[in-house]
Amino acid sequence: MSKEKTAEKRNSGVPLLTAAMIWLAVFFTLYLNYNLSLPFLAVIVIAILTLEKKGVIESAYTACIKGRKIFLLAMLVGAILLPLALSARPYALHIGVLVCIYAILALGLNFQMGSADMVNFAPAAFFGIGAYTTGILTMNLGISPWFGVIIAAVVTCILGGLVGAPTLRTKGYYLSLVTMALQLIFSLVIVNIKAVGGPNGMAGLPGFAIGSFSLHQAHDFFGIRLPYQANYLYLALLLLAVLLFVAYRVNLSSKGLALNNIGQDEVVARCLGININKEKLFAFCIGGAFCGIAGAFYGHYMSFVGPDDYDFSKSLMIICMVILGGMDNPLGVTVGAFLLIGANEKLRDFADYQMLIYGLILMTALWLRPQGLIPKRVRNYELLFHKKVVLGPNKEKKEAVLPASEE
């Protein structure tokens, strides 16, 4: 009894520590000024690389899955505290919201690019379509922003399928070209449609509200005055948590496995009973929906949709997040979004050099570590399901019937 308790205590130590480290890293990156936070981000990158090399991340990962209840609880506490801790810095809160939005975008792209090796150069177009969809609906028809998000998700999901369909026959460069063209067409078209404001975009999208609680206003919380960005950070964290969960479950499921197989050897996948067209469409649909949700959320948060936020450079940025963070690892791409948005926003002050510095960071990272900072993990079924496979009775039965192996 007491032995079990100490074992439990030992098991809860690592998850607690991991959660604390994660939130401290997030807090300081957002809180510090750029001249401090950039070096801090560099330290985080080096720390991740070192810990990963030493297998510490792997052990922490295992421990967090084993003690998942305590880990999730600790993450929840951190998520509640973060906006409170940053309440004096609206801009830091804003970056936090952006990190969540881009993490969702990277998760969406990861279904295609990470899992199935289909490089889609148009995630920002889906991001934009989500934002414009809800913008048009809420401003012209007056529907609630919540419905706007749902409809945006449905629209981008369907569009994902429509874009995916003609690209089913193409792979590699062709797929990239088709999606690149789509991205450019989207930007061109949107600038030229007067009804959605052309190059000026649409301003005045309504903010979210829960009953009479408007997320667009500052509120008091435990005696702390929280700027409106804090409300959005709570909502963004919740949304990210839900979508991260969905992405994880899909990644670990037979669907994720089928996508991996398609990415690595399409012929083998076809000959193993996998309907590759269906699975590819699935990746485009769900990825599109993720991007659409992020876009709708972003539009209402900014109260504005304009063409510049959804152009080709944004697509490249999302692609970089997936590559840098770790292909086919939902956790990895979230970290990728965090690092790149963190660095990118801090570099705003050097607007002229921003892309240059950001490109250099990426090139160095890729040169040193092409598989990404947190590469994908082997699916450990017994760990994930909390259950051991026992090869018992059948084994004996088989050996009785069969000639013994000579090895």
Next chain:
Amino acid sequence: MALLETKGLSVAFGGLWAVNGVDFQMEAGDVVGLIGPNGSGKTTFLNLISGLYRPTKGAILLNGEDISALKPYEIFRKGIGRTYQSSRLCWDLSVIDNVLLGVNNKHEMGFWSNVFRAKKSDAEIFRHLEKALELLDYFNPKLVDKKYELAQNITHIDRRRVELSRILVSEPKVILIDELTAGLNQEETLHIMDDIKKIKSWLPDIGMIIIEHDMNVMQSIPNKIVVFNAGEKIAEGSYSDIIQDEQVISAYLGGAAI
């Protein structure tokens, strides 16, 4: 009714008939050895049966049902699994994931049951996991300990065994095996042949087509041999019949001993 049958099966690439008018039959439990010089159309024959190529002429019947217009994934689901001339595993996936790919289509779960992970589907995944590990254990118990290793990190012969497990886990009716011993040394060839014998005794009703150059293998394992030359079936029969067949002797090395 034959388990697997082809009638006048033919395919042309440009002007070349890579497989030409092949009539072939096998019953449940048959192990058919397929031999022929390089480029005689053996692999193409398997590609036709597994649906990768569409026949130009002729038909393929599985238990009497015409499957020649089906897609590869549908044919696999009907119960025809195959291996490749060189191992084709997913190198970035673990050993166990590679085997589980064989039952991937049998998880009858959509997106939602994956996300909410219904109890029933959990149980199903575990049933498949057990079956997959049993197969690995059966070929080489050491593979069970390597279940979470990447496929790129195991030996060549073990890769072959993973490939075999990957199709067997789906409980196929017919398995098509293309040059399993390619790249294996003599000792390993003996081991993998034992594995084939094991499959035969374990699943007596399964039909197998084995493409193989090693004549020792051909002598000991198949109960029937089919010989291809230039896309045509030139002979069929037991090993002793085949090695005395004039056409076969002339097809190989212009008449030198096989």
